[in-house]
Amino acid sequence: MEPELSGQEQVTARLLENFLNRYQPDQLLTGLAGHGLAAIYDSGQAGPTLLLRGDMDALPIYESNDFIYRSTYDGISHKCGHDGHMAIIAGLAPLLKETPPQKGRVILLFQPAEETGQGAKAILEDPQFQTLKPDYCFAMHNLPSFPLGEVVIKDQVFAAASVGLQIELQGATSHAAYPERGKSPALALARLIQSLEALNQNIQSHENFSLLTVVSARLGEESFGITPGEARLMATLRSYEDQTLEDLRQKALHCAEAIAQEYGLEMAFSWHDYFPATCNHPEATGIIRASARAQGWTAMPPEEPFRWSEDFGWFTRLAPGALFGLGAGFNLALHSADYDFPEALLAPGIRIFQGILNELVFD
Ligand SMILES: [Zn+2]
Ligand SMILES: [Zn+2]
Structure with missing residues (x-):
């Protein structure tokens, strides 16, 4: 597959559309929230x-692997394995063509822009999807x-809620020889x-987990002659519950306001890339466990919820559902240059989803 960035999954959508059409779904929706399909x-x-979701987007990472199927684009690659997720969900189409559901219906949803946290929400807001x-x-x-x-599966919170905060501090520049004539935000930024x-x-604990990571800080211009007049700070806030995240948001803002005031600076802020917590419904996790058991596999709970976020949390807010993990082995890391989705997961992934179908839409 040709990897494409969040919101730009045009070629990916065309490939999926061609593939899905071969297996004659009763309906094929395209252009969902940009390049999504159902x-x-x-x-x-x-x-x-029953909705089964695969995510479609790749990442702005240069692939260091040199195998034959390495990314065809420089600087963009599937380093989160969404290519594998798509292959698993698409792999259900031939099975559903051969054995259609006996009751209800199945939606194979291909969702764009997971990495930016925008795709799932945009899907929910798409009038085609709302039907x-x-x-x-x-x-x-x-x-x-x-x-x-x-x-890998657990009830309740599976992946954290998170949001990006950008804070701008505005002072005034001056000649670096006369810093007292300007208003530098340097000390305020440090504080x-x-x-x-x-x-x-x-x-380190599950209870009231509340984590803020400063991810970027910039002060003034790269010039030895100027006292800086502005600063920008970016941070990512995470927690396992939406309310704890809300509390952390308020604390971070109060902190920035107080410091800006103390140093006589203007302060502006904005929020970015919000992900709600992915909260697994016990009925849905029960169905996944039963599906695993039917294959003779045991489902294991992780020791604690995952600190990363997934925009599937928008779907678990909409209807009972669950995000589960499939172990990818020990020599890989998501979002790293040499990551490669293990092909060995394709068959088990399809089998788990088949078990879910058996439970809900077959007698
Ligand atoms: Zn990712
Ligand atoms: Zn991912």
Whole structure:
């Protein structure tokens, strides 16, 4: 597959459309929230509407692998394994063509722009999607650092909520020889970094986990002759509950406002890339465990929720659902230059989803 960045999944969408058309879904929606697609297999009988999601986007990372199927684009590659996730969800189309659901309907959803946290929300807001009203939703993510093929699942919070905060401090520049004639935000920025990081609480525990990571700080221009007049700081805030994240947002803002005031600076802020917590419904996790058991596999809970975020949290807010992991082995890391989705996960991934279908849309 040709990897494409979030919101630009044009070629990927065309490839999927061609593939899905071969397996004659009852309906194929395209152009969902940009380049998203939904292949719908409808029994025509009463029953639950089941949504299975695959994410479509790649990352701005240069692929260091040199195998034959390495990324065809310099600087863009599938370093989160979304190519594998798509292959698994698309792999259900031939099976549904051969054995259509006996009740309810199945939506194979291909969602753009997961990495920026924008795709899932945009799908939910798409008028075409709003007619579908799923009763259950499921998705999987491959998980490095877990045994290859191990099903990883837990009830309630599976992945953290997160949001990006950008703070701008505005002072006034002056000649570097006369700093007293300007208003430099240098000391305020230094204080801000320390104060924000001091907000971190319980980061080794599950209860009230609240983590703020300063990811970027910039001060003035790269000139030896100018006292800086502005500063910009970016931080990512995470927690396992939406309310804890809200509290952390308020604390971070108060902190920035107080420091700006103390140093006589103007302060502006903006929020970016919000992901709600992905909260797994016990009924949905029960179905995944049963599916794993039917294959003779055991599903293992992770020791604690994952600190990263997934925009599938928008779907688990919409309908009972669950995100589960499939272990990807120990020699890989997501978002790193040499990552490669393990092909060995394709068959087990399809089998787990088949088990979910068996439970909900077959008698
Ligand atoms: Zn990712
Ligand atoms: Zn991912």
